[in-house]
Amino acid sequence: MNYADMHVRDDTYLVPVTLPYIPGNEVVGRTAEGKRFVGLTLGGGYAEQAHVHRRTAWEVPDDVSDEQAVALCLQGNSAYHLLHTVADVKSGQTVVIPAAAGGVGSIAVQLAKGIGAKVIALASTKEKRQLAEDLGADATLDSTSENLTEEIKEAASGPVQVALEMTGGPTFHAIAAALAPHGRLAVYGYASGQTTDVSTKVLMEQSISVSGFWLPSMFGDRNALPTSMKALFNAVRANSLRPVLGHVYPLHEAGAAHAALAARTHIGKLCLDTAG
Incomplete structure (x- = not known):
């Protein structure tokens, strides 16, 4: 399921x-x-x-x-291609992974560590954040935090190069705002039920790229x-x-x-x- x-x-x-x-x-x-x-x-x-x-x-x-x-x-398969095909994660880069205790997220944490990336895992409960840490995440954050952008940057010691996103709504904007110039955002869902419009102004100001992913493609x-x-x-x-x-x-x-x-x-x- x-x-x-x-x-x-x-x-x-x-x-x-x-x-x-x-x-x-x-x-x-x-x-x-x-x-x-x-x-x-x-x-x-x-x-x-x-x-x-x-x-x-x-x-x-x-x-x-x-x-x-x-x-x-x-x-x-989704986690693999989000990291390798869509976001092209490299060793030494910092990656934000949402729902890090979920099906895609828990696998993505492990695969990203296998690439050599620094992983910032997001999850909504202490138990789920502990699981993400056990799987190898370098830092774990409460995904429901009202200061998510700042907390991501603090955990990364600056903006991040890559982020995955599957929540939509305010979480989408908070994660996008944490990206470094030329950062990459790979979107694969909208679990909140909220689809999100992306401002071209935001894309241009930081020269970030947003890519969608759906496995049947x-x-x-x-x-x-x-x-x-x-x-x-x-x-x-x-x-x-x-x-x-x-x-x-x-x-x-x-x-x-x-x-x-x-x-x-x-x-x-x-x-x-x-x-x-």
């Missing part, structure tokens, strides 16, 4: 939702031949049987669990996702990447899982088990 499922339910997703509709964009399971695959779908995941395109499905190594594999599929690239999935599988197998796993709900408790996701009090990847 992920926040895209919430947007689909509310019909606030990037593409219109036509009813009837089965949510779920990431699945792990076995083929009729018994091979274990993880794959991305455009809906249809909350089901006993799901169809995936061979270009967006990958055989899971034996030493990677179902829960680890499904956490890598959408959120791991990568589906047509024959090399992008196989490259990132291979790197993610290898990192998990080498114990240099630890997907943060949360509760697994039986499929008939999907409503309770959505409630937990909406409350934003959970930690780790939430999954549904169709066998339950």
